[in-house]
Amino acid sequence: KAGVTQTPRYLIKTRGQQVTLSCSPISGHRSVSWYQQTPGQGLQFLFEYFSETQRNKGNFPGRFSGRQFSNSRSEMNVSTLELGDSALYLCASSLGGTLGETQYFGPGTRLLVL
């Protein structure tokens, strides 16, 4: 089975721009979660989608948004980029049926905001 894939792997943007990142989950997985990893804060939960609905949301500003499509693929969008948004953005998928399921991570998208 193919793993979680994320595109693009690297991105460079400037302040004020917006960016869209894409995630394809493992086949059969219906839950997709997004995390931000920075050196100072570690891995922080952004949001989780299941069956095209946002089921959970972390403590991030409204500039961070996401969506999920009927094939479970997900996108996250960051608008009005700030320098502090430079991070590794990780997507994880799981079957989505129960709490505590193992989440499987993609390789991440490295975003640099200049």
Next chain:
Amino acid sequence: DQQVKQNSPSLSVQEGRISILNCDYTNSMFDYFLWYKKYPAEGPTFLISISSIKDKNEDGRFTVFLNKSAKHLSLHIVPSQPGDSAVYFCAASGSSNSGYALNFGKGTSLLVTP
């Protein structure tokens, strides 16, 4: 507010010896605990998990111990191998309003020396 804490940023162990990585948590609602391993430029890879109804789970060289009363878990790697050198993240989730989110510690960098 860091609900999962890994107080040792780094650990160095000789090949063949035991590696013990520790993790503490503050939220008594956490029911599921996972350990992930991460190499640079890759996403976290799931290693082993434990639910709160157990106090030990073993998978090959990896054993996770959970002490609910102390809100403490540990990962034991025996014997340690150079290929185990990576950053190890402890994560927790549970029955809360963000039940599907994984709460991560900031990681412990393990170096296994020949």
